[in-house]
Amino acid sequence: MISRRALETATAVLTGSFGLAVIVSSLDNGIGWGSDGVDAGTFPFITGVIILAGSLYNLLRGLSGIGVAISRTDLRRIAGLFVPAAMFVGAIPFAGMYLASAGYIFGVLALPKHRSLPRALIIALATPLALYIVFERMFQVSLPHGGLAAALGY
Amino acid sequence: MENFQSLLHGFTIALSLQHLALMVVGVLLGILVGVLPGLGAPNGVSLLLPLTFGMQPVSAIILLSSMYWGALFGGSVTSILFNIPGEPSSVATTFDGYPMAREGKSTTALATAFGSAAFGALVGVILITFLASWVAQVALAFGPAEYFAVYFLAFASFVGMGGAAPMKTVVALAIGFAIAAIGIDTVSGSVRLTMGVDELVKGVSFVVAVMGLFGIGELLIAVEEDIHARAVSSRIDWREVFRAVARLPKHGTALLRSAAIGCWMGITPGGPTAASFMSYGIAKRFSRRGRYFGSGEVEGIIAPETADHAAGTSALLPMLSLGIPGSATAAVMMGGLMIWGLNPGPMLFIDQKDFVWGLIASMYVGNIVAVVLVLLTVPVFAALMRIPFVVIAPLIVIVCAVGAYSVSNSYLDVVLMLGFGVVGYLFKKLSYPLAPLVLAIVIGDKAEDAFRQSMLMSKGSLAIFFDNRLVTSLVVAGFALLLLPLALQVLRLLRGDADTSGEKVRII
Numbered sequence: 001m002i003s004r005r006a007l008e009t010a011t012a013v014l015t016g017s018f019g020l021a022v023i024v025s026s027l028d029n030g031i032g033w034g035s036d037g038v039d040a041g042t043f044p045f046i047t048g049v050i051i052l053a054g055s056l057y058n059l060l061r062g063l064s065g066i067g068v069a070i071s072r073t074d075l076r077r078i079a080g081l082f083v084p085a086a087m088f089v090g091a092i093p094f095a096g097m098y099l100a101s102a103g104y105i106f107g108v109l110a111l112p113k114h115r116s117l118p119r120a121l122i123i124a125l126a127t128p129l130a131l132y133i134v135f136e137r138m139f140q141v142s143l144p145h146g147g148l149a150a151a152l153g154y
Numbered sequence: 155m156e157n158f159q160s161l162l163h164g165f166t167i168a169l170s171l172q173h174l175a176l177m178v179v180g181v182l183l184g185i186l187v188g189v190l191p192g193l194g195a196p197n198g199v200s201l202l203l204p205l206t207f208g209m210q211p212v213s214a215i216i217l218l219s220s221m222y223w224g225a226l227f228g229g230s231v232t233s234i235l236f237n238i239p240g241e242p243s244s245v246a247t248t249f250d251g252y253p254m255a256r257e258g259k260s261t262t263a264l265a266t267a268f269g270s271a272a273f274g275a276l277v278g279v280i281l282i283t284f285l286a287s288w289v290a291q292v293a294l295a296f297g298p299a300e301y302f303a304v305y306f307l308a309f310a311s312f313v314g315m316g317g318a319a320p321m322k323t324v325v326a327l328a329i330g331f332a333i334a335a336i337g338i339d340t341v342s343g344s345v346r347l348t349m350g351v352d353e354l355v356k357g358v359s360f361v362v363a364v365m366g367l368f369g370i371g372e373l374l375i376a377v378e379e380d381i382h383a384r385a386v387s388s389r390i391d392w393r394e395v396f397r398a399v400a401r402l403p404k405h406g407t408a409l410l411r412s413a414a415i416g417c418w419m420g421i422t423p424g425g426p427t428a429a430s431f432m433s434y435g436i437a438k439r440f441s442r443r444g445r446y447f448g449s450g451e452v453e454g455i456i457a458p459e460t461a462d463h464a465a466g467t468s469a470l471l472p473m474l475s476l477g478i479p480g481s482a483t484a485a486v487m488m489g490g491l492m493i494w495g496l497n498p499g500p501m502l503f504i505d506q507k508d509f510v511w512g513l514i515a516s517m518y519v520g521n522i523v524a525v526v527l528v529l530l531t532v533p534v535f536a537a538l539m540r541i542p543f544v545v546i547a548p549l550i551v552i553v554c555a556v557g558a559y560s561v562s563n564s565y566l567d568v569v570l571m572l573g574f575g576v577v578g579y580l581f582k583k584l585s586y587p588l589a590p591l592v593l594a595i596v597i598g599d600k601a602e603d604a605f606r607q608s609m610l611m612s613k614g615s616l617a618i619f620f621d622n623r624l625v626t627s628l629v630v631a632g633f634a635l636l637l638l639p640l641a642l643q644v645l646r647l648l649r650g651d652a653d654t655s656g657e658k659v660r661i662i
Contacts, residue, residue, distance in 0.1 A: 011580045015325050022332045025347045037610045040342040043602045047331040054325035069583065074378045081377045085370070085551045089572050092555070093565055101552045108548045115545070127549065131556060139205045141560045
């Protein structure tokens with residue numbers, strides 16, 4: 001269970017630290033007025049300051065947030081979507097887009113028994129096939145084949 | 155008269171067989187992304203973008219804009235039949251559309267929605283036809299300082315009129331600017347904000363951000379709300395379609411008022427979502443039957459639909475004539491224009507007449523194609539909604555991953571896309587607006603260049619922004635919009651009202 005207050009604060013901290021990172025990083029490029037006009041870091045520096053200041057404001061406002069933002073069941077549903085998706089993205093460099101997407105679909109549909117095994121298998125095989133036809137064949141966009149395929153000599 | 159001739163010439167381009175076919179494909183794909191939860195117009199257009207690189211720019215923009223029209227219509231279909239807004243801009247359509255459909259009048263609701271949507275779009279296109287080239291002419295005299303002032307005005311209007319909490323809008327905008335600055339600086343050639351990741355030198359594409367923010371973020375919101383499609387009948391009774399459309403002129407005032415609100419919000423840019431909410435609110439206040447709003451009132455459908463489409467269409471006006479997109483989808487299209495090697499802005503009207511007028515003419519034709527196709531395909535797409543979410547969700551994740559990867563064949567983009575997904579979820583959940591973020595990513599570099607060029611001209615003095623009457627009034631109007639929320643709050647405090655209205659509307 002995550003309260004609205006916690007979520008508001010966490011988001012404000014997230015945006016604020018991005019702002020801080022932008023400020024620090026822009027200092028490397030120099031800020032202010034240089035020999036050839038406005039220095040490269042100036043504009044990012046200003047945006048960083050705005051992000052940081054705005055985040056502080058949102059942080060303070062967020063502290064007065066009340067109620068529950070994400071309930072336990074919500075959280076479980078979100079994790080149920082996000083965790084497999086993250087695993088899919090993590091598998092791409094190794095397994096390649098085609099194998100990873102087939103495995104992802106099969107895993108999501110067959111393992112929690114949302115769909116019968118043959119049905120899950122059909123959808124899992126049809127997806128990479130459709131990707132292959134649309135991207136590799138029709139539009140000549142090559143998708144990552146992955147380390148596994150490279151090791152096998154494709 | 156010159157406009158009229160150019161428009162006729164545009165029709166000769168738009169009405170070729172190839173372009174009509176592209177419109178049909180674009181509209182159908184658009185309805186598809188509009189209907190599917192998690193995929194919307196910005197995603198759909200970004201997904202198609204890499205596939206258009208080999209096309210003529212005019213064909214490419216016809217395909218993409220038709221997809222936009224299709225998505226706007228598709229979003230209304232699910233709003234009315236399933237009470238699930240397929241697009242954020244059609245949330246307000248659910249208020250009266252779904253209750254009416256539940257009473258067994260789904261054909262009436264759909265026909266009313268499409269009829270008023272078509273009217274809104276028509277007003278938007280007419281506005282573009284007559285105003286765009288004039289605005290472009292004015293803008294030809296703009297120097298960098300005026301350009302920066304216009305950008306400033308556009309962003310200030312998001313803060314002042316976007317409807318989300320002002321400081322959250324400011325943060326979203328500034329994050330967009332910072333993301334736009336990542337990579338090689340076009341002026342000095344130095345590398346900025348890569349934070350030690352060498353691969354970031356190429357920058358972060360807006361397509362990656364859109365895939366994550368709108369695609370994954372939307373999915374996470376949808377799975378959390380655990381939507382279930384409880385469909386009402388999706389059968390279309392054709393006689394009732396014509397009867398419902400014939401009844402529309404009776405609501406002339408509502409139509410005109412909503413179209414005006416839509417055009418204003420599209421151009422300024424507040425975006426279609428804010429426009430539809432605002433129009434619904436105003437219609438509720440001014441209609442004699444305002445009390446019945448929310449229980450299936452005709453004007454409750456007319457108001458948001460007309461404004462939504464009028465805003466969506468007129469969002470292309472500032473994109474074409476000034477290079478400032480009026481909505482997230484227009485921002486994506488403008489990114490496309492720049493990739494195709496065109497320079498959005500007033501010079502388009504001189505160098506690329508075929509492109510501009512072909513597009514404008516195609517907007518007339520495309521919207522007619524969209525109305526016909528959406529009516530014909532309602533049952534098909536309604537059936538699509540019965541595919542369970544567990545099957546659709548992973549497919550959309552894969553589509554977003556492929557979309558992010560295909561921008562520049564980089565795996566890092568896929569990882570970034572997932573990160574943007576988390577940000578998109580958090581932002582949507584906490585009512586941070588997403589459209590200004592995307593807009594800032596697309597035009598951040600241009601705004602920065604305009605600022606630095608004006609500084610070069612004035613040798614570092616900010617006085618250049620108050621140099622002449624035009625630039626001064628733009629800057630002053632910008633500041634006025636920035637301060638508008640503050641002024642309203644002070645006013646409210648003076649009248650002793652509690653501050654509760656800040657986050658009533660969930661704006662994308």
